[in-house]
Amino acid sequence: MQDKDKNRKGIRHAAALQYSPETDAAPKVVATGKGIVAEKMIEKAKEADIPVYQNTELAQTLSALGIGDQIPPEVYDVVAEILIFIGSVDKSYGQDYED
Incomplete structure (x- = not known):
């Protein structure tokens, strides 16, 4: 999950989550970034067709956590x-390839 919205200081935040219901009690943070790092995370996610969900407050909260938390x-x-x-998004993406 990433966020390219700017906060009050103009610094972008991004966070990526991973969740496997079979093994994880809750989603965990696998990457975080601020500024240029956040922008690169978002860019790479889009290049890889990874859904990007924008929520400034959530990105800031998740960015404060440690990797693996x-x-x-x-x-x-x-x-x-x-x-x-x-x-x-995954379902609609899969339907595009089933037709």
Whole structure:
């Protein structure tokens, strides 16, 4: 998950999550970045057709976590919405190749 919106200081934040329901109790942070690093993360995600979900506050919160940390319970609802969004993108992407 990444965010290319600017916060009040003009610094971009990005975070990438990984979640495997079979093995993980909650999604975990696998990458974070600020500024140019965040911009590169977003660019690489788009190049790889990885869905990008933009939410400045969430990106800032997740960027403050360490790599490998599970997301805190207070952001479960927002992350659940993102996972639903990604699931719908995956389904529509798969349908394009089934036709």
